[in-house]
Ligand SMILES: [Zn+2]
């Protein structure tokens with residue numbers, strides 16, 4: 001795991017623009033971010049009682065699901081999004097966000113890093 005210093009970030013239309021400490025820049029679409037929501041609810045992971053929540057939340061998305069109403073920093077390691085449909089439980093670590101960058105450079109890197 002790489003240790004990422006906190007990037008600076010801002011919303012830019014339908015994208016989140018991130019400027020990383022190593023001067024790399026990422027433009028992640030909000031749609032992609034929402035589809036990649038890491039919370040247990042969206043991932044369909046077992047809850048505390050061991051029940052598997054339906055991973056079919058995707059079906060309930062509407063246009064507002066891909067709009068961001070608030071961005072809150074989470075410690076020094078990530079961002080919490082509040083989406084237009086009220087969903088807010090996903091915490092996106094910077095490492096996770098960096099992993100979502102699919103620019104040519106990052107794609108080449110992940111190919112060489114793949115086990
Ligand atoms: Zn979620």
Ligand SMILES: [Zn+2]
Pocket residue numbers: 024025026101102103104105106107
């Ligand atoms: Zn990249």
